[in-house]
Amino acid sequence: MVEIYDDHEQSKVVKKWLSENGSAIVMGLVIAFGGLFGFKQWQGWQESNKQQASAEFEVMSELLAVGQLDAAMSNFQNLKDGYSGSPYASLAALQMARARLEARQPDLAVSLYQFVLENGHPKALSVVARERLARVMLDQGQADEALALLQGEPDISGFESRFAEVRGDIHSSQGRTEEAIAAYLEALETLEAGAGDRAALVLKLESMGAEIPEDGKQS
DSSP, X not given: OOOOOOHHHHHHHHHHHHHHXXXXXXXXXXXXXXXXXXXXXXXXXXXXXXXHHHHHHHHHHHHHHTTOHHHHHHHHHHHHHHOTTSHHHHHHHHHHHHHHXXXXXXXXHHHHHHHHHHHOSSHHHHHHHHXXXXXXXXXXXXXXXXXXXXXXXXXXXXXXXXXXXXXXXXXXXXXXXXXXXXXXXXXXHHOOTTSSOHHHHHHHHXXXXXXXXXXSSOO
């Protein structure tokens, strides 16, 4: 089944990207809007919209926490309609997709992941959606489509191991043992310290009779 409890791990990657690129994002927005509104006016406009989007996101999160999925959809729709390009909309879509998966509604989760792929901000969130969507596709028997979605390297560094592991799962489901082993070894090689589940990767490799490098690196 698709992995839906890896938010902490992937949020670390997102936060790292934000810390490295956040100032550039702000400056880009200042340049884009400063000439129209002036810096102070732009700051006020940004803060107002941020607060409104934040409020919608908080209410939606609280409703999801108590299992009120249908009620939470109203707040998500407000975010989607009014703040589709904001981080809150992307984060909300990822949360809503997880809730749909837990409710055994994968088709609805797919549309939410596709929304983040098309509108994800910051870019790291669209990479998260790309990986999770591939897992859902695999669970739905769409192995070729899932593999095509993962073609090429992630747009943001830090996701290489996750992408490689999913490719390994896809190859394994297709009975392509050699390709699966190569992908799992790549996942081990690119796994960052303190991130991911090395033990799970080792188990997958052992189940295929593969030799495990002692340091988790390919020889």
